Amino acid sequence: MIEAINEQLLRAIGVGVALVDIGNGSLRFANDTFVEWFDRPDDPASPLALGTLDLRAALDKLDRDGRHTVELTFKLGRRTMTVAIEFNKALERENLAVLVCQNISRIKELESMIDSYAMMVERNTLEIRREKEQVEKLLLNLMPRTAYEEFKSFGVVEPRLFEDVSVLSADFEGFGEMLTAHDPALIVSELNDIFTAFDRIGEQFGCERIRTMGDSYFAVAGVPDPVSDHAAAIAGTAERFLRYIERRNENRTLPWRIRIGVASGPVIGSVVGVQRYVYDVFGPAVSAASYMRQAAGAMSIRADGMTSGLIDEGAAPGGGGS
């Protein structure tokens, strides 16, 4: 009676159970689940076939080592099934193997899904990192790195006084007329070329471009990192700007007439604006440079007394402000 109930239970559970002869591999018993997964051999005496599994090798291993487990993946209809098969020896019948088969397809499916998801997340993380770098690059265009680091850590940039600074202010005489007389897109494109070249020249002298506004270009030496010969650096930059424009004008029909003012003195550097951040500098040297620029003739540089003095102090014979 109890045996009959046990057998019924065994047939009904979702775990595949089979008894296999270790000697010849023939199937002695299989519950419904097992039969659903693996075909029962037509000839009861012939060895059982379990998909791609080498049953003979598995039974030999069982005989040698005691229990062991293998995973078997096969197609059941259109579904990919993965079953973990545990081989045990029957307690009272040494020549009989008990195969307990757990369906682990869902676990495999979930593993696949996690792999897929992990790849999506990794790709996204990479994209986010790339975007972050883009934003950082953009912010570094708006402010010096030290100001950016301060801004990143504290959300603000405290105004800071820089004592020894030289300032360059440049613009182009007749720019408004150029815009009306020529294709504005062409003028702006040329201006873009010029300012890009100025950035490169300034960088060579340790100068930092602070801002451009329309045709005016504004750079400093000594902010935020000190430059010991800031006056010479700004004068060198101004000379190279002038030379660049002269050379450029030689082989073009559209001449640019630059005016450059330079001045030295203290400035205050800070980020201004809450929604639109701009790093800017203020102070007497800034006003003086603008004033010098306005006083400069086309294709010339005009320096204030402070800059000229500093250059004279630092320069060997032959030096001097223009």
Add this chain to the structure above:
Amino acid sequence: MSQSLYEKYGGFATVSRIVMRLYDRILDDDDLGPFFDDIDMPKMIDHQTKFVASLMGGPASFTDAHLTGAHRGLAITDAHFDRLGVLVSDSLGEFGVAPEDADAILVQIEARRPMIVKAPAA
């Protein structure tokens, strides 16, 4: 930034359940199942995880070109595509996705019809 449906319904924890249920439904479906007779399980799971995640605004990068490529050469009709909509809708409903949100997802699916349907309806 507005919350995506992916975030609203608990992210991957819920999406994974929806995907598993959709996987089961598609495989057991008499009309759609045969398309997957020879498709490996990991490939199908990967495809559906990305598909459902991208429909719900999750971290998927499932481009239109990818979708077109994946269905190239298959004789998928409008009827098949409609059936997919029903199975997705049922799977979403089962995991508590509100009808208006399910509708929004179905609109997303509908937009992809030209990339998936190749043959005229029988």
